[in-house]
Amino acid sequence: MKKILVLSLLAAFAALPLAAAAAEASAYADVLSAYVYRGQVGNDEAVFQPGLDVSGPLGLGATFWGSMNLTDNQSVWYPDSAGEWGEYNLGLNWTCPGEGPVTLSLGGLTFVYPQDSSEVETDDAGAAVLGDDGLPVVSKSPADGGYEVFVEAAAENVILQPTVRFCHDLDNTDDWIALLSISHSLPVSDALSLDLGATLGYAGDYYVETNYGSDAGAAFTHAQFDAGLNYALTEKASVGLKGSFSTILDGDVRDDIDANDVYPETDIFYGGVTASYSF
Numbered sequence: 001m002k003k004i005l006v007l008s009l010l011a012a013f014a015a016l017p018l019a020a021a022a023a024e025a026s027a028y029a030d031v032l033s034a035y036v037y038r039g040q041v042g043n044d045e046a047v048f049q050p051g052l053d054v055s056g057p058l059g060l061g062a063t064f065w066g067s068m069n070l071t072d073n074q075s076v077w078y079p080d081s082a083g084e085w086g087e088y089n090l091g092l093n094w095t096c097p098g099e100g101p102v103t104l105s106l107g108g109l110t111f112v113y114p115q116d117s118s119e120v121e122t123d124d125a126g127a128a129v130l131g132d133d134g135l136p137v138v139s140k141s142p143a144d145g146g147y148e149v150f151v152e153a154a155a156e157n158v159i160l161q162p163t164v165r166f167c168h169d170l171d172n173t174d175d176w177i178a179l180l181s182i183s184h185s186l187p188v189s190d191a192l193s194l195d196l197g198a199t200l201g202y203a204g205d206y207y208v209e210t211n212y213g214s215d216a217g218a219a220f221t222h223a224q225f226d227a228g229l230n231y232a233l234t235e236k237a238s239v240g241l242k243g244s245f246s247t248i249l250d251g252d253v254r255d256d257i258d259a260n261d262v263y264p265e266t267d268i269f270y271g272g273v274t275a276s277y278s279f
Contacts, residue, residue, distance in 0.1 A: 038201055106152075226243070
């Protein structure tokens with residue numbers, strides 16, 4: 001808890017000078033029909049997800065991203081009432097300055113879950129444990145998040161712009177996942193573009209066990225395919241429509257998710273509306 005608060009404050013304070021001297025910043029907000037993270041369906045109903053990316057001098061950057069449930073769905077991760085934040089992420093990153101065929105970036109993220117569900121403590125017989133005041137003792141688990149560091153290599157001026165990101169979890173799993181992504185943008189008109197992308201994940205044994213509820217071992221975890229129509233309202237503002245398909249790839253992982261009811265879906269189509277503004 002204390003570590004998360006410290007990291008959150010550090011990220012917030014670091015973002016202030018970056019914003020003041022930023023070469024560029026981008027704010028965005030999406031309303032989507034589900035929240036899917038690396039193939040894991042955390043909520044299969046509507047969510048609101050805003051974010052802010054700030055880049056400053058010397059290749060330094062800061063990010064903020066949040067997710068709010070828009071329904072009272074008892075989602076896997078965030079059984080919140082509608083209108084409450086289920087998660088927010090704070091990150092710092094550094095991109096190696098200079099031009100070249102490959103861009104190298106390093107960074108770290110802290111994940112905070114401010115509305116994790118609370119549970120009434122029970123004894124061995126299943127009866128509620130009472131406190132000195134005679135009321136049931138409730139164990140709370142807010143802000144029980146995680147920490148992740150990553151290194152990313154992105155090819156510049158190459159067809160499909162391949163990107164490889166290696167992520168190492170420092171807290172909840174102490175394991176890793178590698179993500180290979182490609183993307184391509186097709187101009188439809190001066191203001192309208194069709195943006196396509198795909199991501200493939202491969203994770204270590206313990207990451208698979210703790211995040212997908214499977215003892216299948218290291219595996220190709222998921223694939224995701226994205227398509228977005230983006231319309232530029234001005235040079236700085238744009239709106240769009242987004243559609244995605246996510247699927248769990250490894251057969252044993254799929255079977256374990258289904259058998260243990262870890263997530264509501266192993267294959268899911270979802271999408272929604274997007275908006276962004278650069279300043």
